[in-house]
Amino acid sequence: MVIEFTKYHGLGNDFILIDNRHSPVPILTPAAAIEMCDRHFGIGADGVIFALPPEADADYTMRIFNSDGSEPEMCGNGIRCLAQFIADLEGIEADGQSFKINTLAGLIVPKLAGHNQITVDMGQPQLLAAQIPTTLSQEAEQVVNKPLEVAGQTWGVTGVSMGNPHCITFVDAVKDIPLEVIGPQFEHHPVFPQRTNTEFIEVVQRDYLKMRVWERGAGITLACGTGACAAVVAGVLNDACDRCCTVELPGGCLQIEWEANQGHLYMTGPAQKVFTGQYVEAARSLS
DSSP states (O other), X not given: XXXXXXXXXXXXXXXXXXXXXXXXXOSSOHHHHHHHHOTTXXXXXXXXXXXXXXXXXXSEEEEEEEXXXXXXXXXXXXXXXXXXXXXXXXXXXXXXXBOOEEETTEEEEEEEEETTEEEEEEEOOBOBTTTTTOSSSOTTSBOOSEEEEETTEEEEEEEEESSSEEEEEEOSOGGGOOHHHHHHHHHTOXXXXXXXXXXXXXXXXXXXXXXXXXXXXXXXXXXXXHHHHHHHHHHHHTTSSOSEEEEEETTEEEEEEEOTTTOOEEEEEEOEEEEEEEEEOOHHHHO
């Protein structure tokens, strides 16, 4: 079976995009997605994203399989790439065009902002322990600067859900964090029953953060859009940053605003096409 695909990246967080508008069910299995994402024997990517037909009042539906075959609720960099993919499919070039995209985290609305920039209304963060979910606090309480033992060290962590779980901790220097060692220990810690994304944040100044991330199901990535949003929320809750911040990631910068009146988060960043191609996959992996 031959699969048409286009590869995009958002600040180095890279994805294989597939036009799946003919069916509400992804044409690939998670096992096939693992093979495609392999950086030595496949195309290489952090995940596979499917553009599916709309549900309810949406224009499109998004599904994503991580490089380990798991399915996250949402992906901030991924939905920017999906928005650009849709614009390319539909031949849309006008700035200001928006799309209502149904995700497992709810309705998300990205908007073309020109120069390969996409602004996404990420909705409101969820802050209660039961919503994240985590057992670090009582179900109806927020999780702000709670102690967590990981790798023989006590970390002050803040929990935020952007439709997917995030654990944020503030450090003196992100470059000194042995991410490949402690990232998996955070992700699989028993206080996070659905595992977690983990962001390590260095406050450069109140409107500028540096961040490194261990993503649930993908490991070390160059950027994480939902994580950048969660980092700003955690910074505000800990009085460490302003509501409008530049978040510097290894792959580049995102602009994040946590709007005060309605409490929505707005993320602006790039989405760039890398190449298109055809992938020939063994039939056993596609069924």
